[in-house]
Amino acid sequence: VSELANRVLSGDLRATARLCRLADDRVPGYRDAMKALYPHTRGAWMVGITGNPGAGKSTLVDRLLRLLRAEGVRVGVVAVDPTSPFSGGAILGDRIRMQEHFSDPDVFIRSVATRGALGGLSRSALDIARVLAGWGAKVVLIETVGVGQDELEIANTADSTLVVVAPGLGDDVQALKAGILECADVFAVNKADLAGADAAAADLEHMLSLGADTTVVHGHRVSSVASNSIGERWIPPVLKCVASRGDGVAEILTALRAHRAWLESERGSARRFARAKLALTERLKDALAERVVGENETAIDVLAAKVLSGAVDPYSAVDELLGTNA
Ligand SMILES: Nc1nc2c(ncn2[C@@H]2O[C@H](COP(=O)(O)OP(=O)(O)OP(=O)(O)O)[C@@H](O)[C@H]2O)c(=O)[nH]1
Ligand SMILES: [Mg+2]
Numbered sequence: 001v002s003e004l005a006n007r008v009l010s011g012d013l014r015a016t017a018r019l020c021r022l023a024d025d026r027v028p029g030y031r032d033a034m035k036a037l038y039p040h041t042r043g044a045w046m047v048g049i050t051g052n053p054g055a056g057k058s059t060l061v062d063r064l065l066r067l068l069r070a071e072g073v074r075v076g077v078v079a080v081d082p083t084s085p086f087s088g089g090a091i092l093g094d095r096i097r098m099q100e101h102f103s104d105p106d107v108f109i110r111s112v113a114t115r116g117a118l119g120g121l122s123r124s125a126l127d128i129a130r131v132l133a134g135w136g137a138k139v140v141l142i143e144t145v146g147v148g149q150d151e152l153e154i155a156n157t158a159d160s161t162l163v164v165v166a167p168g169l170g171d172d173v174q175a176l177k178a179g180i181l182e183c184a185d186v187f188a189v190n191k192a193d194l195a196g197a198d199a200a201a202a203d204l205e206h207m208l209s210l211g212a213d214t215t216v217v218h219g220h221r222v223s224s225v226a227s228n229s230i231g232e233r234w235i236p237p238v239l240k241c242v243a244s245r246g247d248g249v250a251e252i253l254t255a256l257r258a259h260r261a262w263l264e265s266e267r268g269s270a271r272r273f274a275r276a277k278l279a280l281t282e283r284l285k286d287a288l289a290e291r292v293v294g295e296n297e298t299a300i301d302v303l304a305a306k307v308l309s310g311a312v313d314p315y316s317a318v319d320e321l322l323g324t325n326a
Contacts (some may be wrong), residue, residue, distance in 0.1 A: 001029050005036035008134045013108070018133040020110050023127040034127060037134035044133035045260055048158030049143045050151055050180065055166040056190040057143050059243040060252070065101055068139055075107040076140040078102075080125045084255045108132050108159065122153040123286060126279075132169050155183040157279050160259045162252065164188045165204065167196030181207060184236045185259045192240040234262050234271075264311025294319060307311055 004022075007015035022030040049057050061077060068075050101107040110132065112125045121156050129140045142158060144151040155161045163184035168191070189201045241248030262268050293300065303317040312320070 001032045002036050005033040005134070008033075008037060008131060009040055009136075011136050011259060013105075013135075016108060017110075018132060019131045019134075021129050023131055024124045030127075034130060037130060041130055041133035044137060044176055045139045045160070046129055046133075046158045047139060047141050047256060048155045048161040048183075049141060049164060050145070050155045051164030053145050053165040053190075054168070056243045057145075057164050060162075060164060060188060060190060060241070060249065061141050061143050062101070063243055063249040064141060064253060065107060066246075067250060069101075069104065069107065072106075073138050074106040074136050075108075076129065076135065076137030077107065078125050078129050078132065078140065078142045079109065079111045080142065080144040080151070085283065108137060122151070122157075123282075125154055126157060151178050152183065153278075153282065155180065157275060157282070159263060159275075160185045160256050162186050162188055162256060164190050165200055166191040167194055167200045185234065186236055186252060186255045187238040188243075188248075189240045190243050192248065193245070194244045197240055201238050201240055208236065208238070211286060234259060234268070261313050292321070 004015055004019055008019050019030070019033055021027075023034065031176070049061055051057055058079070061079075065075055065077065103104060110128055112128060125142060125144070129142055132140050142154055144154050155163075161183050163180055163186070165187060187201075187204050189197050189204065191197060239248060239252050239255060241252060243249060263271060299321060303312065303321060306312040307314050307317055
């Protein structure tokens with residue numbers, strides 16, 4: 001395993017693909033490889049790109065990739081497809097859109113499909129992003145459809161999150177899942193070549209101004225009376241673009257970089273801490289659930305039968321299992 005980690009760190013493509021697979025399948029022992037990688041990945045920049053289906057996320061990712069590659073930056077892309085496991089759909093479309101990057105030795109693109117396990121998707125995506133950082137990606141772009149809790153979690157644990165909105169998709173701005181607005185660091189109003197982009201941008205600005213008396217710290221709103229200045233908080237800029245032509249995309253990259261600079265400054269320390277804490281507690285929840293369920297299979301069956309027969313209620317059953325009476 002440490003041999004595998006070393007090969008990933010040396011930039012070996014096959015080893016990287018292999019570790020991505022092990023991480024995706026949670027093959028026992030992959031965590032040791034992750035431990036070996038981690039210290040070498042702290043400098044990587046994880047950028048989440050989320051938004052409604054069809055908003056233009058992949059097109060934007062392709063454009064951001066081009067800009068970063070023109071600067072010589074090595075880039076990883078993680079495309080999370082919650083619906084179609086490798087059977088076409090969004091991933092096939094993404095492959096076509098990102099075709100030219102597949103032959104670039106400094107771009108590593110990896111798709112993640114739903115595993116079915118609770119919380120599995122986001123953990124896989126984040127682990128794979130970490131593997132790509134180990135391979136040497138300085139920037140990892142993580143594309144997710146902003147519809148489920150998993151996606152929200154990815155957006156919340158990325159360093160910088162770009163939320164893509166497009167006019168003409170239902171109620172566009174209103175259709176954004178609750179919580180997505182709060183985790184946006186930069187808004188891209190894409191398809192500015194179509195009618196309604198200005199209105200969508202105005203809607204967003206309006207919504208943001210409604211929240212202007214609060215500070216957005218990592219999805220939690222904290223009264224700014226306490227922090228008392230805009231010095232502490234990051235106000236997400238709303239930028240229009242036409243991803244299909246590449247218009248406005250350089251400005252989006254600049255805004256994301258400004259966010260990163262903010263994050264790494266003293267002012268971003270609360271957000272950095274909140275992010276590290278969330279990543280840790282989510283992993284802890286996973287590990288605890290795995291352990292408790294794994295070690296108590298028989299007891300769980302016995303208790304489930306009792307719940308079914310009405311001999312015990314599920315709340316008491318949980319207390320009994322955990323040995324608490326709280
Ligand atoms: N008119 C216009 N169309 C665009 C623009 N950007 C993307 N599109 C089109 O919008 C459609 C969806 O683009 P994608 O990049 O696949 O969107 P997505 O958000 O990745 O979609 P999913 O991954 O399926 O959720 C495609 O047909 C694109 O060609 C734009 O700026 N203007
Ligand atoms: Mg896409």
